[in-house]
Amino acid sequence: MQGNNEPKSFYESGGPHKGILSWIFTTDHKRIGLLYLASLFIFFIVGAAFGLLMRLELIAPGKTIVTASTYNSFFTLHGVIMIFLFIIPGIPVSLGNFFLPLQIGARDVAFPRINLLSWWLYMTGGILALMSLFTGDGPPDTGWTFYAPYSIRTGTNVSLAVFAAFILGFSSILTGLNFVTTVHRLRAPGMSWFRMPLFVWSLYATAWVQVLATPILGITLLLIIIERFFGVGFFDPSKGGDPLLYQHLFWIYSHPAVYIMIVPAMGVVTEIIPVFARRTIFGYKAIAFSSIGIAAVGFFVWGHHMFTSGISDTSKAIFSLLTFLVAIPSGIKVFNWVASLYKGSIKVDTPLLFVISFVFLFCIGGLTGLINGTLATNIHIHGTHFIVAHFHYVMFGGTAFAFFAGLHYWFPKIFGRMYSEARAKFAWFFLFIGFNILYFPMFILGWQGMPRRYYDYLPMFHELNLISTIGSWILAAGLILMFINLVRSIKKGERAESNPWKGTTLEWTVPSPPPVENFEEIPVVTQGPYKYE
Numbered sequence: 001m002q003g004n005n006e007p008k009s010f011y012e013s014g015g016p017h018k019g020i021l022s023w024i025f026t027t028d029h030k031r032i033g034l035l036y037l038a039s040l041f042i043f044f045i046v047g048a049a050f051g052l053l054m055r056l057e058l059i060a061p062g063k064t065i066v067t068a069s070t071y072n073s074f075f076t077l078h079g080v081i082m083i084f085l086f087i088i089p090g091i092p093v094s095l096g097n098f099f100l101p102l103q104i105g106a107r108d109v110a111f112p113r114i115n116l117l118s119w120w121l122y123m124t125g126g127i128l129a130l131m132s133l134f135t136g137d138g139p140p141d142t143g144w145t146f147y148a149p150y151s152i153r154t155g156t157n158v159s160l161a162v163f164a165a166f167i168l169g170f171s172s173i174l175t176g177l178n179f180v181t182t183v184h185r186l187r188a189p190g191m192s193w194f195r196m197p198l199f200v201w202s203l204y205a206t207a208w209v210q211v212l213a214t215p216i217l218g219i220t221l222l223l224i225i226i227e228r229f230f231g232v233g234f235f236d237p238s239k240g241g242d243p244l245l246y247q248h249l250f251w252i253y254s255h256p257a258v259y260i261m262i263v264p265a266m267g268v269v270t271e272i273i274p275v276f277a278r279r280t281i282f283g284y285k286a287i288a289f290s291s292i293g294i295a296a297v298g299f300f301v302w303g304h305h306m307f308t309s310g311i312s313d314t315s316k317a318i319f320s321l322l323t324f325l326v327a328i329p330s331g332i333k334v335f336n337w338v339a340s341l342y343k344g345s346i347k348v349d350t351p352l353l354f355v356i357s358f359v360f361l362f363c364i365g366g367l368t369g370l371i372n373g374t375l376a377t378n379i380h381i382h383g384t385h386f387i388v389a390h391f392h393y394v395m396f397g398g399t400a401f402a403f404f405a406g407l408h409y410w411f412p413k414i415f416g417r418m419y420s421e422a423r424a425k426f427a428w429f430f431l432f433i434g435f436n437i438l439y440f441p442m443f444i445l446g447w448q449g450m451p452r453r454y455y456d457y458l459p460m461f462h463e464l465n466l467i468s469t470i471g472s473w474i475l476a477a478g479l480i481l482m483f484i485n486l487v488r489s490i491k492k493g494e495r496a497e498s499n500p501w502k503g504t505t506l507e508w509t510v511p512s513p514p515p516v517e518n519f520e521e522i523p524v525v526t527q528g529p530y531k532y533e
């Protein structure tokens with residue numbers, strides 16, 4: 001794989017074990033990053049399959065392929081898998097695990113064995129979540145939010161699914177702990193805070209949310225399990241409890257969790273733009289602080305999920321105002337991305353194509369977030385397909401498209417091969433067009449009053465649902481084309497040099513793929529990243 005005088009790549013040195021054991025017992029951050037990458041996309045395919053089945057059911061009013069209760073399990077597992085097994089772990093555990101130590105000039109993360117443990121916990125949680133499909137009295141049918149009191153009363157296998165999410169929470173906490181310590185302790189000499197790549201800042205801000213917010217979800221899910229087995233009454237008004245308490249606890253984690261999902265994606269976008277615009281990033285410090293700002297303010301807006309739950313008018317007004325506030329640091333990032341592209345000598349390769357799509361789709365998702373956060377409109381659209389469209393524009397159009405951008409950008413470094421640029425652009429076209437045909441009609445359907453999570457709908461919604469379902473097939477075609485191109489290129493792609501994009505961050509100074517120790521000598525850093533002028 002490597003020139004004859006280059007050190008052996010991390011693929012060729014698996015430590016004391018051989019074969020598959022050298023992977024599942026590895027403590028090398030690069031191998032753990034790839035273990036996560038493979039498992040993430042297997043779960044993504046399962047989650048996407050449930051999404052396609054839902055769209056197939058909704059292609060026409062009335063029954064199409066499944067019963068109402070099966071449909072309820074489809075959207076529950078689609079949500080649980082896509083959120084807890086794909087998008088929350090997502091970029092940090094895969095691309096983050098692989099590139100964080102390389103970008104700060106370190107040989108590994110602070111706690112390599114805990115890093116491996118976090119992947120074992122992830123797999124345990126994933127297998128338990130899938131087992132909830134086939135065990136007990138039927139797959140869970142509550143939606144991924146497991147709202148009480150229904151999640152306490154339903155006979156379906158909620159306990160196992162909730163326990164799976166509980167275990168996954170620990171995997172996330174351990175990763176957060178590892179990344180915070182790594183950034184504080186393992187930066188190369190000269191790598192001061194304001195010389196760190198901005199992807200590292202985004203992982204750092206995200207890691208703090210993982211450490212501080214996830215325990216709240218852990219205890220909340222534990223309360224559901226205790227309720228189901230012992231009927232203590234935490235969320236049951238007839239026993240002095242309150243179902244609203246569940247909603248508060250759940251969203252106190254789950255809203256900051258949306259920043260665990262989006263801030264690393266923003267970091268990938270910030271990383272790619274200067275390389276393909278050949279310009280220094282505009283407003284380095286503003287972008288670094290806006291990552292921290294989003295993570296911090298994000299802890300105070302959870303009530304915007306409960307405007308129709310009966311909370312007081314005062315709290316509604318406060319949560320609505322705070323929701324607008326959190327849009328400011330996001331706006332700063334969008335402004336700085338566009339300012340960095342302005343007058344750049346832009347080379348539109350696939351990583352940048354996905355980045356530009358991200359900015360476009362994220363802006364639609366972000367701006368509709370303000371419509372959701374406005375009290376007058378929220379009362380009208382809460383619980384409708386408008387909300388479904390909104391979070392798919394932010395989470396799929398945003399995070400997943402940035403994930404695909406990062407995959408193509410760092411593919412040569414990870415695998416030592418180039419992917420086919422022509423095939424990648426072809427796949428992108430289907431992805432982008434399919435995405436908008438699938439999700440944009442949902443804004444209109446929701447505005448017209450079509451509720452989410454309903455098995456059936458009024459005939460007036462038929463046309464747009466048909467269009468949306470056709471969009472899901474075009475999107476699926478794009479995903480398949482992209483995966484085929486990337487998987488094929490791992491073995492058949494043209495050999496990659498160590499810095500094919502002329503990047504300026506440290507990972508591009510080592511061979512492709514990197515040696516097991518990353519650096520022959522720990523580098524001494526004398527300047528910040530993205531120096532192009």
Ligand SMILES: [Cu+2]
Pocket residue numbers: 254255258301302304305
């Ligand atoms: Cu929220």
